[in-house]
Amino acid sequence: MLKQIIAKFRNEEDGAVTVDWVVLTAAVVGLAIAAYSTIESSAQDLIDAAAVAVDGEDDF
Numbered sequence: 001m002l003k004q005i006i007a008k009f010r011n012e013e014d015g016a017v018t019v020d021w022v023v024l025t026a027a028v029v030g031l032a033i034a035a036y037s038t039i040e041s042s043a044q045d046l047i048d049a050a051a052v053a054v055d056g057e058d059d060f
Helices: 002-011 014-056
Strands: none
Touching: none
């Protein structure tokens, strides 16, 4: 009886699909966070450079 339960548990693959989705979702979220932090720092540098350029202009 116990051998049958263990054999059935080892052959069951429904949980493996769930684990795959969790791992893939975590990887996508991790890549999105990495991309966001890179874009944010580059955008902030661009904003700062634009502010300096606008501040240096003499409109009068």
